[in-house]
Amino acid sequence: MAKKYIASANIDEVTIGDGLFGRVSRLVKEQVLPYQWDILTDTAKDAVPDHSIENFSVAEGNDEGYPSHCLANFKIAAGDEQGDFYGMVFQDSDLAKWLEAVSYRLMSDPDAELEKTVDDIISLIGRAQQADGYLNTYFTIREPENRFTNLCECHEMYCAGHMMEAAAAYYKATGKDSLLKIMCRMADLIDANFGPEENKRHGYPGHEEIELALVKMYQATGELKYLNLAKYFIDERGKKPYYFDIEFEQRGRASHFSYLYPPYGMYSNGPKYAQYHLPIREQKTFEGHSVRCMYMASGAVDVARLTGDEELLDACRGLYENMVQRRMYLTGGIGSTPKAEMFTSDYDLPNDMVYGETCASVGMMFFMKRLLEVEQKGDYADTMERALLNTCLAGMSLDGKSFFYVNPLEVDPVVSRENPDRAHVLPVRPAWFGCACCPPNLSRMITSLPEYIYTICDNDIYVNLYMENQATLKLKDQEVKLDTRTAYPHEGTVQFTVQTAGDYGICLRIPAWSSKDWTVRVNHVDVKGSVQDGYLHLDRRWKSGDVIMLTLDFTPRRVYANPRVSKDVGKVAIQRGPLVYCLEGVDNGEGLQRIYLPKEAELKTKYQPEKLGGIYEVRAPGLRLMDMEDETALYASDVEWNYQTTELTFIPYYTWANRGENEMTVWVHERNM
């Protein structure tokens, strides 16, 4: 790795303006974070958790009217209140993610009252921390004697990791190290118990997360031991004999999630489920639980970058290639089965049985951001954008009041209701989940979105994502102000106004889908240049007031899947710019699987300012397969098929399921005329 000054932009350096992300950011600030606070404090009593995804909470006893019980758990652990723990064993992480999101929000938008609330919570967290630094309300309340005995299942390091991320974020936002100190004590306790030394346990977390969090702790504190511990967890994972086998026997084969995964809970899911089947360096494919894979890879890239570990980085590149070439849905969703929320095998991408967890696509953004901090390849940003603008955004309703955990590419509400195999594929977003990982994960990603827009590399500004914003970016040698105006992702024109003179580079991502048709003008003069690794480099002596106008190809286009994806053979999807489109029943009538898009049919766009928050529809003349002559026959020969002409209306995938329960499909039959 070339040693360069490389960093993502800081949140407080970028102010997101109007447009889609302005709206979403406001929603998160004004609607989602306050709502999540009500959930965490159990004041949103009407938010009945939806348990369709996992049978988690029923057996956890969290079905008694508490949306969360999360803050109550901390109060009980702190001795402030009497009571029992309720919720998932990883319930603490809901508060951590909220704190992290609020910290990001405070960076871009200080708020003394909110900061006071956070300080009070941190004080509570401090009281819930044990004398030796241990912090986890489940174990403190329920099983203090069993700390660190079931890393495979019990998410102690996962919860600690999330709280470390919150601590680093709050420190960055406010300069206050109160939570950071608390989490240093917890990190030190973990470090005292786990590591390569003979007197320590040679373990690692069942659910990765603490690795990337320890890197943030290292960056916040400068303490190298945190980076070393992250590296230890990355290196130890997958070594034989497996730590989780040893630990399993040591605790007498007890298990936490046996009701969910019999007979031994998550341990029964085997090594691939938690990515310990092989050392990470030897892993060629993402296996098992998709969210864990993304967090693992994110931490691994961090460690590789900071330690100059090319071998580890190569493994991460290989995993990336495997994912984007064989195991990712068009929408940037990952995870092909609801069973243990896992990857399955290459090209196995069923559209109706898909998991496509919102958290997994959020995790994919974490992974891409880190890869971009290592090497500026537009493909990473293309993938990040694919996840963000399709699956991540679809994870939340347009009003910010309901959320998807699972993001299907094909839904029939009747089948979701009547066929238990599809019970996880909800046709409408519930207000809250028994296992509530996705909504707060979305919040922290949206509030930290400014970090994803730019990567700074020495004196080059790489623009990864296009959205309205006003940025003040710290390059190696100077600070640069840049103003971006655009209606992206709805329109393909992006205007940058340079507000700082100087010699530096502005590198504009040319997405793969626009690589054959794009224009860049600087002060109305066409720039000819070659795109390197997905970016057009504009290197010149900038004057304040220079205007760059980027125009990408927003002609709606047909997209096809590799024919090894058996479920998509003979089908076509529509994309326009970065947005994947879909058909919904409300626009096109029910029976979407009977619709054909002729191969030569013209695709037209129509701006609909009042529809779904303002979108461009894609319209096309389609064909609807008519009933057979004998409508009652289930099977027939000598059938003369007839097709009815129909106008098809495609909408951006992220806007689906905002108009009640109906069918949806991304992939549509294609017909040769």
Place this chain on the structure above:
Amino acid sequence: MAKKYIASANIDEVTIGDGLFGRVSRLVKEQVLPYQWDILTDTAKDAVPDHSIENFSVAEGNDEGYPSHCLANFKIAAGDEQGDFYGMVFQDSDLAKWLEAVSYRLMSDPDAELEKTVDDIISLIGRAQQADGYLNTYFTIREPENRFTNLCECHEMYCAGHMMEAAAAYYKATGKDSLLKIMCRMADLIDANFGPEENKRHGYPGHEEIELALVKMYQATGELKYLNLAKYFIDERGKKPYYFDIEFEQRGRASHFSYLYPPYGMYSNGPKYAQYHLPIREQKTFEGHSVRCMYMASGAVDVARLTGDEELLDACRGLYENMVQRRMYLTGGIGSTPKAEMFTSDYDLPNDMVYGETCASVGMMFFMKRLLEVEQKGDYADTMERALLNTCLAGMSLDGKSFFYVNPLEVDPVVSRENPDRAHVLPVRPAWFGCACCPPNLSRMITSLPEYIYTICDNDIYVNLYMENQATLKLKDQEVKLDTRTAYPHEGTVQFTVQTAGDYGICLRIPAWSSKDWTVRVNHVDVKGSVQDGYLHLDRRWKSGDVIMLTLDFTPRRVYANPRVSKDVGKVAIQRGPLVYCLEGVDNGEGLQRIYLPKEAELKTKYQPEKLGGIYEVRAPGLRLMDMEDETALYASDVEWNYQTTELTFIPYYTWANRGENEMTVWVHERNM
């Protein structure tokens, strides 16, 4: 219902000759029944049960090297041996089905040694019976205090029903009433405990079966109380308040299968699962566990026929219509989900997630046989034949040594292995199952196949199934000998030689698929006649030696599904005569979902006497979708698709998975040239 003399032919009246069913019958006699005996007696130690279908036996403790432990359970219950019960709570039914199958075999082929073995078993069963007539080894050994407290889950009546069927069969085969007397005592005990009287419990079985068995007991003994009890169970089912709710509370909410269906076992699956959501007369659709549905409907038709209950019969007709018009696979498989082995909703027929349990299609044959005893409609026989020649036959390997429980229409072995949603879809047949209902069910159906061929109605012989056989049929007024020669289902010509002179009718089924093209000649003279309800009636004064020659349309044909079956839109299947065909990887290369059959491609047949026991292949020029230009891309636009010409070889579905693990598909993409 017109009061007529109607009956299916008796087993001892029909001797199946050469051809497919001669071979299968011999296999069952020489291979399957002896093998099943070895299983029942735990002497087939190498038959490791396959638990992929249900996690049943692991928790039952039957994973210790016993293939079955079935006979051992009877010995322990009888006090002959010491030990504990092992196996499913319904393990007794395996022995019952074997006894029933052996009885049928003895009808067509007496065997003193085998009869002696059966007599010994009956003696053992007698010793295992309790003083009050109770018979069930699970409850006798494990929970004697809990008899009849969990009808919802515990299959006591189901096991009793199967043993009653065996008793009636053995009585019919040998004239010996030893087992019949045992089962009369058990039936009397059930009758003493359940019924409309105030002092009895108003229950009914969780898994239907005893209803049709009690009808057989009535027919064997002439005791009207058994018919009345069957009618009671049929009528009581679905009345409110639900008996299973009452029973559940009475036993303190204890459950037997909680490990399989948390938290309350099969009770948790709800009323539809066990068809008690509505009184049978009010049911319009088959709901829940598909095998139970078939057994329920079979018993209901029996009761309706014997009691002249038109309303009940109409309900059964309605359920039949719903099934064949909306809920049945092309192969005669039923059950669209592995979850609780259930029907789901109209037109929801996923080919890869299908259950299509062998037992359910065997049960469908029971249902069809009984409908044919009420009214001679060829559609019932068409459906029976669809189930028999496709799903039922596919349930067993060509060598009779391995069995399918699940019968998919689309298999990719890699996905079956790597995607847990498809773990139930095995690409090769296992030798035995932890839950071993299907193999013995196949055996009893095959050994009783003579009963399915003919329905006698006054002096008309309805020929439902075509296969080589020599029959001596008892009509109302005379006995008729009829000799049938044919290579059906491989060839479409069937030759009948009348061997008894007289005035009677011979009614030949003209299957719906041949309704436009068939010929019948009597002594070389074409017969013109109209087909009524699927049968061509030949009424004349027959002379011994008259020859009837039926020729059906065996031109291979394209079959399409109703477009409401979303998974089959744009796809075509091949049938030839009654046989559904499929593609296998071994003949066509892997990647079957990339294959297209052009709409106009000629379908040719080729006889392959040495292949798969002798079959007619169907061959056609097909097209294989080639890789995209960039093979590594997962998604691409501007794709020029290319197709490689390939010769496709279709084989009969029932012969699939006999040449190792490979892909298979019934439905193939169709392409307009």
